[in-house]
Amino acid sequence: MSAYIQNFIKFQPLLGELIARDIKIKYRRSVLGVLWTLLNPLCMMIVLSVVFSNIFKFDIENFPLYILSGQLIFNFFSDATTSSMSSIVSSASLIKKVYVPKYLFVLSHIFSSFINLMASFTALLLVMMATRTELHWTTLLAPVPLLLLVLFSLGVGLVLAAVTVKFRDIMHLYSVFITALMYLTPVIYPMAMLPEWLTGFVMLNPITNIVLMFRNVMLYNTFFGWRSLFVAVVETGIMLMIGFWVFYKNQDNFILNL
Amino acid sequence: MSDKVMVKVEHVSMKFNLSSEKFDSFKEYVIKSLKNQVSFEEFWALKDVSFEVMQGDALGLIGLNGSGKSTMLKTIAGVLKPTEGSVHVNGSVAPLIELGAGFDMDLTARENVFLNGALLGHSRKEMEAFYDDIVSFSELENFMNVPVKNFSSGMVSRLAFSIATIGVPDILIVDEVLSVGDFRFQEKCERRIQAMADQGTTILFVSHSIAQVKKICDKIAWLESGQLKRFGAASEICKEYEQS
Numbered sequence: 001m002s003a004y005i006q007n008f009i010k011f012q013p014l015l016g017e018l019i020a021r022d023i024k025i026k027y028r029r030s031v032l033g034v035l036w037t038l039l040n041p042l043c044m045m046i047v048l049s050v051v052f053s054n055i056f057k058f059d060i061e062n063f064p065l066y067i068l069s070g071q072l073i074f075n076f077f078s079d080a081t082t083s084s085m086s087s088i089v090s091s092a093s094l095i096k097k098v099y100v101p102k103y104l105f106v107l108s109h110i111f112s113s114f115i116n117l118m119a120s121f122t123a124l125l126l127v128m129m130a131t132r133t134e135l136h137w138t139t140l141l142a143p144v145p146l147l148l149l150v151l152f153s154l155g156v157g158l159v160l161a162a163v164t165v166k167f168r169d170i171m172h173l174y175s176v177f178i179t180a181l182m183y184l185t186p187v188i189y190p191m192a193m194l195p196e197w198l199t200g201f202v203m204l205n206p207i208t209n210i211v212l213m214f215r216n217v218m219l220y221n222t223f224f225g226w227r228s229l230f231v232a233v234v235e236t237g238i239m240l241m242i243g244f245w246v247f248y249k250n251q252d253n254f255i256l257n258l
Numbered sequence: 259m260s261d262k263v264m265v266k267v268e269h270v271s272m273k274f275n276l277s278s279e280k281f282d283s284f285k286e287y288v289i290k291s292l293k294n295q296v297s298f299e300e301f302w303a304l305k306d307v308s309f310e311v312m313q314g315d316a317l318g319l320i321g322l323n324g325s326g327k328s329t330m331l332k333t334i335a336g337v338l339k340p341t342e343g344s345v346h347v348n349g350s351v352a353p354l355i356e357l358g359a360g361f362d363m364d365l366t367a368r369e370n371v372f373l374n375g376a377l378l379g380h381s382r383k384e385m386e387a388f389y390d391d392i393v394s395f396s397e398l399e400n401f402m403n404v405p406v407k408n409f410s411s412g413m414v415s416r417l418a419f420s421i422a423t424i425g426v427p428d429i430l431i432v433d434e435v436l437s438v439g440d441f442r443f444q445e446k447c448e449r450r451i452q453a454m455a456d457q458g459t460t461i462l463f464v465s466h467s468i469a470q471v472k473k474i475c476d477k478i479a480w481l482e483s484g485q486l487k488r489f490g491a492a493s494e495i496c497k498e499y500e501q502s
Contacts (some may be wrong), residue, residue: 021373025364051461054294097359098349098377210502256275 011101018108023115037119038126044071045127052188060190062219068127069218070187072120073145073211077153078178080113084157085164085171092258102251103244104156114150121146124218145213145224145232152206152236155243162250165257183219185211206235263348264429265311265334266458270343272304272329272484304340305484311477316461318475318492320468320499325481327464330398331355332435334462349428349460352378354435359420362405366397367417372404374421388424395446416443423450430454431462448474449489472496 020043027033048071049064052203060066087105088095095102103187121142128135164170185207186194194202276299304326311317319327332338333345335353360374371392375385393399396416406414419435432451451474455461465471470479471492478495480488488495 010379011376013379013381014373016382017373017376021365021369024369032502093359094377096337097355098353100377139456168423255338 005030007101011104014100015108017106018104019111019115022108022112037116038123041068041071041075041120041123042127048188050234057253062133065124065127065131065133066190066215067188068124069215070185070211072117072124073149073214073215074182074185074187074207075120076113076117076149077156077181078115079148079209080110080150080153081156081160082174083109083113083177084153085174086162086256087157088161089258091169096255096258097202102254103158103247106161106247107154110150110154110157113153117146117150128218134221136174136217138217138221138223141217141223142214144229145210148206148232148236149210152210152239155236155239155241158243162247162254165250165254172187180208181205182207187211206232209235262313263310263346264313264315265348265462266346267307267309267330267334267347270304270330270340271306271332272303272326272333272338272346273341274301274303275299276301303484305334306343307481307484307486308343309479309486309489311460311462313460314455314458315477316455316463316475318471318478319462319464319481320478320495321481321487322470324483325483327481328355328433330479330481331431331462331464334429335431338429342447348431350379351429352422352425352427352463353433354400354419354422355423355431355433357435358414359418360404361406361414361418364405366403366405367409368402370417371373371402371421374418375424378422378427380425384425392417392420392424395423395450412440412443419447423454426454426459429460429462433464434466443482468496 027036030036032039045064045068046066052067053063086108087109088102091105094100124231125135160170171184184205186202191199191202191212209228213228213232216222216224307326307330318437319330321327329338331353332355333340334347335355336347337353337355360377361370362373365373371389372382372385376382377387380388393402396413396419397482398413398417401409401413409417415435423430428449432500448470451461451463455474461474463471463475477490478488478492479486479501480495480499488498
């Protein structure tokens with residue numbers, strides 16, 4: 001066990017460099033650069049608010065914030081897992097030549113997505129202040145669902161990265177899956193709108209739980225409840241364990257399939 | 259030569275599954291495993307190889323193409339895990355297996371120095387200390403802020419070699435990379451490797467040039483079709499190899 005920790009410490013600078021590289025390359029040669037991490041979610045929110053306020057009329061107060069908060073969570077999950085999925089395959093040339101702890105690639109993508117999440121969160125706060133919505137003390141609890149989400153995504157990312165090495169179809173299947181998942185999460189619609197039979201499925205979705213927790217503390221000034229917290233922690237814990245187990249079991253064989 | 263064992267290779271065998279390249283979809287995999295064709299076409303690149311390398315040794319690995327030299331080096335570098343047997347390495351390994359493998363083409367040379375340094379386990383601070391040495395050895399003073407994708411292959415090799423040979427690693431692995439670059443650069447590389455050997459670095463050297471091997475190495479491991487044919491002092495084995 002201590003060997004793993006020592007190894008991680010030795011390669012920590014590499015983790016930093018990989019994250020820095022992801023961010024640098026993403027915005028190199030673009031005029032607005034890092035500002036896009038703030039502007040992107042804001043623009044999406046504007047588009048979606050206009051669409052849904054005027055075309056589909058939902059009965060939710062402060063709809064833009066409702067969407068933005070849901071999008072924040074879901075987009076992180078989608079980005080983090082999708083980029084982690086192809087991380088091993090895209091670093092094939094490196095893995096075949098130099099010894100690097102392979103989970104580092106997945107971890108670096110989760111971290112870069114996390115930095116984007118922080119930028120989106122800042123955008124959310126800015127919008128809240130601009131619309132003069134009250135910021136309650138419960139906002140301080142926001143890091144809890146976010147942290148659980150990050151760990152959950154790490155678990156999912158590890159599984160996806162390991163499986164993708166052997167079966168490349170997963171990359172295509174996953175994009176369909178993510179689209180379906182978005183409609184199974186109350187990002188753009190209120191829970192009340194759902195037909196009976198669908199509510200069950202939506203509640204089973206771990207992301208739903210996180211979104212509800214996040215909205216509760218950010219928008220509705222309510223503590224998310226011990227039950228929600230317990231469920232989230234258990235789901236995250238299980239996902240992480242599955243992730244690490246699948247990854248460690250298969251990592252020695254990656255190189256044979258790259 | 260001290261008695262410290264730097265690399266211990268014990269009964270290492272490496273199997274590659276040639277037919278596993280053939281499926282990349284669920285359907286094919288399921289069908290083939292039902293038909294029991296998954297482990298078809300096994301290829302043993304290494305068969306029960308054992309040897310030890312002491313501190314300060316300069317071991318040359320020679321053999322024909324396909325004899326398993328690069329595979330052996332990759333198991334020592336930690337890139338491949340042997341199917342059977344084990345490899346114990348005592349110390350830090352600096353691998354020179356294909357120059358430029360760790361480079362990201364979109365980043366500048368300067369940024370790649372730090373990235374590659376991190377791959378070898380060096381922090382940014384340590385790399386800052388080595389930076390000037392790297393720039394002067396690779397003779398790329400004017401190009402450090404140019405993206406590597408615009409470099410010529412010679413420039414990439416020079417930069418990669420300079421980064422990989424900084425400091426004094428415990429073990430240096432050189433896999434047929436001294437055949438790039440002009441003769442002046444090759445001489446520089448040989449001198450640097452010799453300097454590292456003099457400072458106590460253990461060297462594992464693969465080359466097809468017997469002349470280079472004779473110059474740099476004191477021990478030789480001769481691999482043939484995955485098996486260790488001969489292991490011993492450089493002078494005797496070189497003669498045998500040349501006569502074969």
